[in-house]
Amino acid sequence: MTATDTPLPGVSGTPATFESLDPRTGDVVGTHPVHDADAVAAAVARAEDAAQWWASLGFPERRRRLGEWRKALVRRIDDLARVVTEETGKPIDDARLELVLAIDHLDWAAKHAERVLGRRMVLPGALMSNQAASVTYVPIGVVGVIGPWNYPVFTPMGSIAYALAAGNAVVFKPSELTPGVGVALADSLAEIVDGRALFQVVTGFGETGASLCRAPGIGKISFTGSTATAKRVMATCAERLTPVVIECGGKDPMIVDADADLAAAADAAVWGGMSNAGQTCVGVERVYVLDAVAEEFIAKVVGTARTLRSGSTGDYGPMTSPAQVDVVRRHVEDALGRGGRAMVGGPESVQQQFIEPVVIVDVPEDSTAVTEETFGPLLVVNRVPDVAEAVRRANATGYGLGATVFSKNRGEEIATQLRCGMVAINGVISFAGVPSLPFGGVGDSGFGRIHGADGLREFTRPQAVARQRFPLPIAVTSFRRSSRGMKALLGVVRLRYGR
Secondary structure (H helix, E strand, C coil): CEHHHCCCCCCCCCCCEEEEECCCCCCEEEEEECCCHHHHHHHHHHHHHHHHHHHHHHHHHHHHHHHHHHHHHHHCHHHHHHHHHHHHCCCHHHHHHHHHHHHHHHHHHHHHHHHHHCCEEECCCCCCCCEEEEEEEEECCEEEEECECCCCCHHHHHHHHHHHHCCCEEEEECCCCCHHHHHHHHHHHHHHHCCCCCEEECCCCHHHHHHHHHCCCCCEEEEECCHHHHHHHHHHHHCCCCCEEEECCCCCEEEECCCCCHHHHHHHHHHHHHHHHHCCCCCCCEEEEEHHHHHHHHHHHHHHHCCCCECCCCCECCCCCCHHHHHHHHHHHHHHHCCCEEEECCHHHECCCCECCEEEECCCCCCHHHHCCCCCCEEEEEEECCHHHHHHHHCCCCCCCEEEEECCCCHHHHHCCCCCCEEEECCCCHHHHCCCCCECCCHHHEECCECHHHHHHHCEEEEEEEEECCCCCCCCCCCCCCHHHHHHHHHHHHHHHCC
């Protein structure tokens, strides 16, 4: 779910503002402009000039300046964390953790951009041995980033940091629920880039995001949000053939093998399902545990989940998006209505702002609690006879973002069978914290990659160059080509490749 899920309020053409609210209290924490199409186009035009300057600096200078930004973010980490907490309601240490991970990714991208994207020679092959072949990765220019509200720093920075390290300028459209976070991030970089429009923020609702997709100077859009909204973003970008990176939601499974460390698995399941109030696209929503250890595992999950409390000073905060409360309520009711058994909580756990932990077992696989993304503190635990059945069920949805496997001996074997972009073995969400690993999904979870070398290349265009070092004795790409020359060439091909 992102800003593009909400319609633009007010009268078309009328200057407008909107308020950012603290979801814990409803208090106003900021007022921001609704940027219209003209304002967005002007921001992109400024970014085009900044992109040329930034690209001309080269890798060493960009690395130095991004290093200064990293230091500035560290100095401001508490101030930025407070903004995150005010706009999302998440505990302050959760906000700090999000910033720590984003800073680590920024550092990695800046330090590895030249190695990954710099000019490299490639072998030309036997038939083209007279050529010197090379590949370079050229910046796209201006990258538009449309970010979510659940992790308003870490998730968009997976695009912003890598796009900047690759030599691009960025125009960022944060969710309307967390605009202040985006503004604070951009402000932290401004002085380091001499006030140039390298990283700008446009705020507003769905139409602002659509204007960013339509802007002529945008070279690529990186979007994070719901699958339904992603399809609208893609349709809008298709008007100008603007390429996109799409990271949508997930219905991420956990598989618990018979030889798993059950205490660690239960702890991971509860944290993966309940932290950030369950509002994590790569969190744990479904658990498939083998019959042989199901009772013991479920008992440990229940024991841990019962100790958790939501609230302003609880283990996790409120639902950041009010609309998500109804989704969680519907999934809980459907799971119980179809025969699932509530082990922790139930319908009464779903309140107006805060949702207490809910654990339901033995839920039919056609329940919406199993088939649709819940994005709330609901954990479904189902028993399976063997790993093969666990894998089958794990792969049964249209989503394919992340997954978790707990097994002492078969973790990697099970991981290779899962249809998803990332797998954590004997841990949870660990892949997101490793800067060198690509992050992204398949199917309804999207396509393209952020993070790692793949994430750097995602924000460039490869340019292939072949330079002739000396002419071939047989002219084949010329009207001077003779039948004798072609006969000789075919002889070489038959000798080399026909045996």
